[in-house]
Amino acid sequence: MKALLVTLVANTLLAACTEAPRDTASQSSGVVAEAPSAGDVRDGMAWVPSGTYLMGSEDATWARPDEGPAHIVDVDGFWMDVTEVTVAQFAEFVEATGYLTTAERPTRWEDLAAQLPPGTPKPGPEAFEPGALVFTAPSGTNGLSDVGQWWNWTPGASWRAPEGPGSSLDGRDDEPVVQVSWDDAIAYCEWAGKRLPTEAEWEWAARGGLDAPTYPWGNERIDTGDVKANSWQGRFPVRNDARDGFPGVAPVASFAPNGYGLHDMAGNVWEWCADFYRHDAYATAARDNPQGPATSLDPAEPHIPKRVQRGGSFLCHDGYCSGYRVTARMKTSPDTGLSHAGFRCVRDE
């Protein structure tokens, strides 16, 4: 997060829901012994069957360059949490282990400097305090390329105080935990006997058994027909109409699941995947259960190694980023906490 902060100050950051605008504008509870079928649910996890699909997109209307080339991928079946990991679940983990999240720890200058372009001046003391990035709607914007207009480095922000000092978790047990870094997500998954999904698994699961849908629910535009997911309606980032009922994070499973029984695969909070992010990862991706590239490269911030996030958030807007498309990719440094990002876990058997 600290590297993000510094680059934020330098106005070069492209963080979640902060991409430059595009040019164009209830689960069943099956009792499962063996050989699960698609959508069976056990211990809060749904079975996602094995399959072969065309991962990524080269759609001229929608896709960004990092979503191509589309390529054939084989994925084995796996269990996936039907919801994003909740505040209550994460609290249980912290209580059991005493785990301290990235956002709750101070940063050392040596660690920060390693992620910054050589010669970057040492930032002020607040950059080293425990904290995270909090979204605050600005009253106006000067263009949309400077994401520092709505992302604010907030000392004291953490999963316990997602919007910073003064915010709390009262009544929010069923919301997805946010302000968790990739490292925090890995620690939780290990404790739970699970793991993070690969990017290929995440995209396959998001499709919910549909044939190459644009969204987890199909192809209908997000603001057409029934409310489909927690996203942003209005004018990002200054006017939030919340026609979906939630100006911010929603309790998990507030919206209908996809075909595999998975809730909020579109919107609510971004979800960490296991993979390193590379903009060109698909050009050399393996076909058989790809695990992602061996190294990270985001040309916009080449010094910062990043991991993949998927699914979009309550900040994603149809006319801005539409991060809730099943093929849309996001990249974030693994030590970053954000108020619109969480995760869910998977398990092989």
Ligand SMILES: [Ca+2]
């Ligand atoms: Ca919303």
Ligand SMILES: [Ca+2]
């Ligand atoms: Ca989500």
Ligand SMILES: [Cu+2]
């Ligand atoms: Cu977005």
